[in-house]
Amino acid sequence: MVEVNVPSAWLRGILDLCLLALVASGEAYGYELMRRLEGSGIGPVPGGSLYPALLRLEEQGLLAADWRAGDGGPGRKYYALTPEGRRQLDVEADTWRHFSGALQGLLTGVGAGTP
């Protein structure tokens, strides 16, 4: 996999969308989401940005949280998509595709790995 340095400003902008998409593919708790995010190629997200984002999404009613017994320790907080969250995800995914398509067009012929 090519090592890319994703500017943190980009990550901040799309973190909410990424989290919604990750949770859509399966409920998860905070640290698990962080691992999935790193594994997805988007890039390492600082633990500091993760929890404010999750709290914000929960407060907005896009994610629902459920405490489950952890193995031997206190519970883990699992996040799942709410119907509003699903709708938000769909809308933003479409917006993103439109946006990235436009950006792609702008960047044709630019850069080292020209498609």
Added chain:
Amino acid sequence: MSPDTWLEELSHELTARGLPAIDVAGIVVELHGHLAEAGGTPLGTFGPPAAYAGQLAASLRPRPQPRSSAPSVAGSRRRAGRLRIRAEGVTLAYRRRPVLHGVDLAVRAGELVLLTGRNGVGKSTLLRVVAGLAVPQRGRVTVHGSVGYAPQSGGLVEHLRPAEHFVLFGRPRGLDGDRARRSGARLAEQLGWDALAAPVVGELSGGTRQKLNVVLAGLGDPDVLLLDEPYQGLDLDSTRRFWDLVWAWRDARRAVLVVSHARDALGRVDQVVELQAPVAA
């Protein structure tokens, strides 16, 4: 800085920013688990506790809403927040007579829900189940956060004055003596009632008792408010004040569940749940 010290400082900072205790506890447990699994130092992962607490608190603060005294009309849907009450499949029979049968209910932070239906259909019973006063034979109820409950009648001490009730009810919310009295008096003022000058409960009118019950429910700013027929005996002015208070609670991101059979309530809430009587088999 050790994780425990860092988490303790974070806890203080969050509390100082006015976060409800249950949210603070949840955040601490979640971050503690993260540090345990991810490793690394708290300072390296999250930064200084004060700054991080600021970030977290900002996430929990809703974006400023336009203040209005009318409830959200269909079309300008105010986004409700995290789930505060969830009831699933609640079934309850009283002396072999079915009262509630598989009732589901969900109320979110910042939502005002009206629980209505004909007399005897089980509205008060459902509220009591949510409050924890009645045990359903089947089903599950989960409440996130502190609860303030105002019964339809009773739950008061005949020979104590309202101010003394404030002391009793304020205590578990961290309000001691004078602060409890002042908080109660302030709330009562919003309902147009001078609580500190009032005589013992036994000498109060029915309507004033209901105001007292509403004040006691709201004392200490609980996350969830459960009000059973709260304005039945109130005059027009008091009724208007009552709704102003309830809307203020809703705007402050409390979850409010009101039981009422009154028709005028229908247009004043975000969501209406109507209980139906069980169909005779």
Added chain:
Amino acid sequence: MSATGGRGVGRDLGDAAVAGRMTLRGLLRRRTSLALLVALPLAFYLARQQQVGQSIRFLALGLAWAVSTAAFFAAAAARDVERRLTLSGWSWWSLVAGRIGALLALGATLSGGYLLLVAVDQPVRDLGGVGIDLATTTVLAVLVGSFLGVVARRELEGALGLFIVSGLQFTADPPSTLARVLPFWSTRELGTYAIDGPSFGSLSDGLLHAAATALVLLLAVTVLSRRALDGGARSRASPLAAR
């Protein structure tokens, strides 16, 4: 959920003090009832004032009846609000302990007053014994009343229960098994010890019976109060108690 509700023992003791203060305030406001409560043992005493032994015995039983009645009605009046307070976060035991503590204080004041009356009005051979008699009677009466308060659903049932307990104690023949089984047997025994002397009444028997009765009643009150107040019917979603 821990018995203290996680607020710490020190806090709970403070809570009990507040609950006790409020119970006393409520009771002391009921002037008429209070007057009758004070008058009842006095009336019983005056009915037999001429006889040293009987006057004290009647006083003690009158005290038992009055204090247990006060305890019962205090419990009945508090039932609804105590349930509501536990929902708000009060621990069940600080409410009950506070209420019982207040009643003990009230009863102790009453017995103290009556002890003084007996001291000046009667030629008693053992004033200390009378003091012990009244003290144990007070404690037992508070527990009997509190027990009936948590057991009887309605006030009439409780009042009748009080009648039965006190009435039987009066009428049952002292040496009979029935009398021994009743809660205030020790009141009679200790009274006999104080009035007629150790050859007629056994101090140890009296104290033992009182202690055993008190223990049984205290256990019953504790168990039943906890069941009535600490219902906790709904699951509180908490990160510290994840299911």
